Amino acid sequence: MSHWLITPVVLPAMLAAILVLMVREHIVVQRALSMAGTLALTAIAIGLFWQASDGTITLYQLGNWPAPFGIVLVADRLSTLMVLLTTLMAPLVLLYSMGSGWDARGRHFHPLFQFQLMGILGAFLTGDAFNLFVFFEVLLIASYGLMIHAGGRARLRAGTQYVLYNLLGSTLFLFALGTIYAKTGTLNMADLALRVAELDPGASAGIRVAAVLLLLVFAIKAALLPLHFWLPDSYAEAPAPVAALFAIMTKVGAYGIIRIYTLVFPPDLEITQGLFDTWLLPAALLTLAMGMIGVLGAARIDRLVAFSVIGSMGLLLSAVAVFTPDGIAAALYYAIHSTFATAALFLLVDQIKSRRGNAGPLLVHGPPIAGGALVAGMFFVAAIAMIGLPPLSGFLGKLLILDAATASPLVWWVWAVVLLGSLVALVGFSRAGSLIFWKAHQHGPDGPVDCETAPEVEDTTAQPETTQGPLSPRPVLPMIAIGGLIALLIALTVAAGPVNRMLAATAAQLFSPAPYVELVLNTPGKKIKADPHAGEDDHGAAADETGEDH
């Protein structure tokens, strides 16, 4: 058994411990180690992706315990794709945080960043529902630290809300898992798939409740409409690199929905009939509409981008809710695209904020932006991608989703909301872009009038940047990081054909879960010694330990 599969979890965990215990005072060493570790993760992710790209599913049994008893990690096409997506984005975000100095504005940025990566990658790889909960908590607790990195009044307030909201989400997750365990007696996803299929549909109120609770948990993470309230404040107030990293966190929710509802509660299961048509699709469309209206109504550029994230999650989930292989493939393409686009936009917003003096993130006439041409150009490209205009990947993703939606009875609703939403987002982004980049100093000879009357934005962290004056040379690393994200978007557009074939294969693998279940449950584990008594005792202790360790 190869141990490569556990490295995406172990490497960041060890690295974070080293960073926090041994080199906490040396920011340069921290930066070097953190970057080296993240690049190593990217290499590992490429390796795992390559391994899974011919359809092989790889299994890793922790402590060699066989599946329904021990915890397993499973790398199939979907998992490795999400791992690769995370580790492609992470080095660029890290580069930005170094170039812009965000990582030095508070303590322990790099260890928390590594713990966050550990949680995200673990959540993508695990094949055990309770272990998924544990990795969710790992990524959440790291995100709490990152969210309030560098402090500040507004950020702490938003952080409190974010933590409380997610605490409630975790409680809900535990209730769902408890119900599932009470009904089926297992928490291994592959084992669950078998046992849920055997349940009597007539007497299944408990498992139905669990399925809905679980959907709610993932909907909180994915910021689905009635549960999205945590997102605008958190994303707008979080430090820019953190907000960019959070772009993958909403995708963790979407991943959870795709994984659990193809494997454990597949669409042809009688127990969960109607969950997607009746509830998820309308909620996703409302989310999309709400996000786009938020884009139009936002008074600050950072909140505008946060609302566009909600809109893009709505679009993504409406593709998921169609629940055909085409729909899932389209949703995955859009997920890759929107991760890069969101990250690029949040990083750009930070550049805009720090270059506009007093006006900061407010959408008012402000002073012109230092080195504005490059920032404006990048904002233009990223906004086009985010809205989904041709020629970039957002347009292709949207096209795929519209195409996949023809399988749904609500197709006209989907088309209407998506297309109108695009128009509204176009107006919102155009308004923001022209206010910030074109209408600077358009108030006659007395200069930026609005800037004087504009309310003070409380952003103490932007001060070191603004004191440099508008014309001093700017660090080049942040622009390289943003350029890298945009390059990834362009690559995704150019390589749309191969990527789509790969995603179609991914969706096909998800919709025929038999090999997955087979592999997880039929791989023999550790041989139990001659004395069955001792073996069983041992086993209980080992299971306990793995449970606590993660």
Added chain:
Amino acid sequence: MELLIASAVGVLTAAGIYLVLRLRTFPVIIGTSLLSYAVNVFLFASGRLALDAPPVLRDGAERYTDPLPQALVLTAIVISFGMTAVVVIIALGSWLSSDDDLVDRPALPDGDGHSPSLSEGDAR
């Protein structure tokens, strides 16, 4: 026994939800703690209630209680304890830096109270 456990979970959850809906951070944190107690008891009961039964194999034992929920509940307790500590610290930081402990959006500078709406709050 069943009635006791079920009503304990119910009462804890109800009280927790009531407190979570309060305006200030302290009752909300107490509320999340109550909710996590409720979920711990619930998880413990998810392996069925068996009194005076060992969770591991033993000679002469006729029936067993399910050991897995106990492991799960241990993990859940550790995590919820850590999370509560984090939220207390963050809420304390928020209170110290802004002089009030409302969970919702900050009060406007002119003391106009806080805006319940998410986007309108920015239009100040």
